[in-house]
Amino acid sequence: MTKKTVQQKNNNSFFLNVKKELYNNRYLYILMIPVLLYYILFCYAPMTGIVIAFKDYQISEGILGSKWVGLKYFKEFFSGMFFTRTLRNTIMISVYDIVFGFPLPVIFALLLNEINNLKYKKIVQTVTYLPHFISMVVICGMIVDFFSRDGVITRLLTLFGFENINYMSDARYFRSIYVGTGIWQGFGWNSIIYIAAISGIDQQLYEAAEIDGAKKIRKVWHITIPGISDTIILMLILRLGSVLSIGAEKVILLYNAGTYETADIISSYVYRTGIGGARYSYSSAVGLFQSVVNFIILIAANGISKKIKGNSLF
Amino acid sequence: MKMKKSKSEIVFLIFNYIFMFFAMIVTIYPFYYVINCSLSNSLELMGARGTMLLPKGLNFEAYKTVFNNPNILSGYKTTIIVLIAGTSLSILMTSIGAFLLTRKKLKVRKALSYMFIFTMYFSGGMIPTYLFVYDVLGLGNNLFALILPGLISTYNLLIMRTNFEAIPESIEESAMIDGANDIVILFRFVLPLSVSVIAVMVLFYGVAYWNAWFNALLYIRDKDKFPLQLVLREILLLNSTESMMSDGAGTDKFVIGESLKYATIIVATIPILVIYPFIQKYFVKGVMIGAVKG
Numbered sequence: 242m243t244k245k246t247v248q249q250k251n252n253n254s255f256f257l258n259v260k261k262e263l264y265n266n267r268y269l270y271i272l273m274i275p276v277l278l279y280y281i282l283f284c285y286a287p288m289t290g291i292v293i294a295f296k297d298y299q300i301s302e303g304i305l306g307s308k309w310v311g312l313k314y315f316k317e318f319f320s321g322m323f324f325t326r327t328l329r330n331t332i333m334i335s336v337y338d339i340v341f342g343f344p345l346p347v348i349f350a351l352l353l354n355e356i357n358n359l360k361y362k363k364i365v366q367t368v369t370y371l372p373h374f375i376s377m378v379v380i381c382g383m384i385v386d387f388f389s390r391d392g393v394i395t396r397l398l399t400l401f402g403f404e405n406i407n408y409m410s411d412a413r414y415f416r417s418i419y420v421g422t423g424i425w426q427g428f429g430w431n432s433i434i435y436i437a438a439i440s441g442i443d444q445q446l447y448e449a450a451e452i453d454g455a456k457k458i459r460k461v462w463h464i465t466i467p468g469i470s471d472t473i474i475l476m477l478i479l480r481l482g483s484v485l486s487i488g489a490e491k492v493i494l495l496y497n498a499g500t501y502e503t504a505d506i507i508s509s510y511v512y513r514t515g516i517g518g519a520r521y522s523y524s525s526a527v528g529l530f531q532s533v534v535n536f537i538i539l540i541a542a543n544g545i546s547k548k549i550k551g552n553s554l555f
Numbered sequence: 556m557k558m559k560k561s562k563s564e565i566v567f568l569i570f571n572y573i574f575m576f577f578a579m580i581v582t583i584y585p586f587y588y589v590i591n592c593s594l595s596n597s598l599e600l601m602g603a604r605g606t607m608l609l610p611k612g613l614n615f616e617a618y619k620t621v622f623n624n625p626n627i628l629s630g631y632k633t634t635i636i637v638l639i640a641g642t643s644l645s646i647l648m649t650s651i652g653a654f655l656l657t658r659k660k661l662k663v664r665k666a667l668s669y670m671f672i673f674t675m676y677f678s679g680g681m682i683p684t685y686l687f688v689y690d691v692l693g694l695g696n697n698l699f700a701l702i703l704p705g706l707i708s709t710y711n712l713l714i715m716r717t718n719f720e721a722i723p724e725s726i727e728e729s730a731m732i733d734g735a736n737d738i739v740i741l742f743r744f745v746l747p748l749s750v751s752v753i754a755v756m757v758l759f760y761g762v763a764y765w766n767a768w769f770n771a772l773l774y775i776r777d778k779d780k781f782p783l784q785l786v787l788r789e790i791l792l793l794n795s796t797e798s799m800m801s802d803g804a805g806t807d808k809f810v811i812g813e814s815l816k817y818a819t820i821i822v823a824t825i826p827i828l829v830i831y832p833f834i835q836k837y838f839v840k841g842v843m844i845g846a847v848k849g
Contacts, residue, residue: 262662265660266658266660266661266662266737268736268737268738269655269658269661269737271738272651272654272655272737272738272741273651273655273667275648275651276648276651276652276655276707279648279703279706279707280670280671280674280707282692282703283684283688283703283704283705283706284674284678284679285674286679286687286691287678287679287680287683287684287687287688288677288678288679288683289679289683290679290682290683290684290686290687291679291680291683293682293683293686298686300690304686349578352571352574352575353575355567355568355571356571356572356575361572361575364579365575365578365579366835367832367835368579368582368583369578369579369582370835371582371583371586371828371831372582374762374766374827374831375586375766375824375827376765376766376768376784376787376823376824377766377768378766378768378784378785378787378788378791378792378823379784379787379791379820379823379824381791381792382787382788382791382792382816382820383585383589383820385791385792386791386816387585393585393588393607425581425582429578429582456561456564457564457567489681489769490768490769494788494792508681511680511681511682512681515681515682515685516681516682516685516773521682521686524681524682525680525682525683528680528681528682528683529680531680532677532678532680535677536676536677539676540676
């Protein structure tokens with residue numbers, strides 16, 4: 242047999258196999274159609290639109306007809322003032338959120354675990370999870386009202402010597418308000434995973450420690466915390482992995498021209514220049530920069546978590 | 556065997572109970588404050604200082620105005636339509652996707668799973684997606700733009716897959732022997748055995764659709780097609796309480812205006828506040844399922 246006929250035979254058997262697979266699992270392939278359509282139309286097809294970041298996109302010319310401009314818009318972004326400003330704001334908000342927001346749910350879960358009245362514990366959980374389900378629009382509407390001049394939180398702050406001003410229009414306070422209210426909204430809900438981890442710890446360990454005469458604090462230190470340390474580390478890696486991926490929603494709802502200096506993050510900038518300013522190619526380039534950096538960080542984070550736990554998070 | 560508690564432990568326990576009480580107050584008070592303000596007389600509200608433990612000048616004027624507002628009513632209508640259609644479609648598609656990932660005989664299962672998961676790491680981004688959905692698919696100003704772009708949450712899909720995997724294979728095998736095909740197995744065997752995870756999904760997707768506003772900001776242009784959250788944004792954050800008042804004298808406008816904001820918040824949040832205590836345990840369960848996988 243010559244080489245060619247072998248290849249042809251392989252090709253034939255490949256198509257035969259495909260045919261056989263399609264026939265044998267025909268019902269599964271019928272089910273697959275709508276799901277595939279969704280992923281292709283709403284996830285993968287928009288990805289091809291990324292090429293407009295390298296083109297001078299004109300609506301009249303369409304994506305294919307528009308002229309290539311190479312890295313023009315990337316250069317414009319990197320050399321302009323918005324690059325440092327939005328990157329700095331994105332990272333600072335994220336870092337504040339990790340430093341102040343990450344430990345709180347862990348501490349909360351540890352303290353909640355020491356509440357031995359189950360009914361009280363349940364009530365605390367129900368109440369503290371609540372803000373997680375309230376819409377961002379409502380939360381931000383409340384924030385803007387509470388921190389305005391004469392707002393309820395502003396009045397509270399005046400008791401501690403702060404001025405009675407509209408804090409939402411003062412750039413100095415934006416990050417604190419953004420991060421602080423985020424922690425308020427999420428600490429209860431974010432503690433669930435640690436509560437679950439604590440409840441998975443072998444009770445015999447505590448009993449053994451009790452027989453040895455260990456005090457509560459020693460039990461927490463030597464059993465509970467080591468028992469959930471894997472979860473803590475995984476959550477931290479995951480959180481670090483999304484350091485650049487803060488969504489635009491809350492910033493868009495809270496910021497105003499007076500606070501852009503500290504509030505404007507990459508994604509809100511993409512929204513403003515892209516949707517507001519109709520600068521589609523430029524904003525796509527900015528967005529692509531963020532997506533690519535994000536992707537790399539996420540893959541790295543997932544790789545590390547794989548090493549630690551032996552399986553990836555997803 | 557219970558050990559006697561030491562003095563320091565008792566002190567800690569008391570402190571801990573008080574701390575938890577404080578945590579609850581901090582969480583719940585802002586909502587309580589909003590409820591009180593919404594029931595207050597606006598004039599008295601403006602002069603009010605302090606903690607507002609009770610409404611000032613109890614009245615329901617603000618609520619009357621809210622419920623007579625055509626934008627709020629049409630917002631409610633849009634949101635409910637999107638919520639019902641979206642949640643049903645999302646759950647149908649998510650369960651099909653999850654089911655496919657559990658079929659070991661499916662040759663493309665691995666590839667399919669990579670295809671789904673990749674979208675959790677990378678996307679086209681806001682602008683290319685916007686241009687594609689708006690211009691290429693022509694969904695601009697169409698309510699489908701509020702449903703289709705986020706139809707499947709891959710995270711939820713993976714939670715469902717984990718659940719489906721736990722269903723004993725023997726059940727499906729016996730169904731196979733009886734001549735049931737895969738579609739029958741999904742709808743007659745797998746889904747009925749997964750009621751609890753479907754409940755979790757109804758709640759996850761339902762709350763997400765109720766609270767969603769950003770896609771509407773991108774795709775919807777006509778005000779009478781705005782979902783509730785976008786109407787809310789106009790009222791709460793773009794300071795257009797005046798625009799809500801179609802008639803009435805100038806001073807009256809202002810008086811209602813103050814408490815109106817708060818009433819709007821409550822009207823838009825009440826469905827969640829009412830159902831939340833009952834469904835909370837399912838949410839927790841849903842997160843646990845995800846956590847087990849992690």
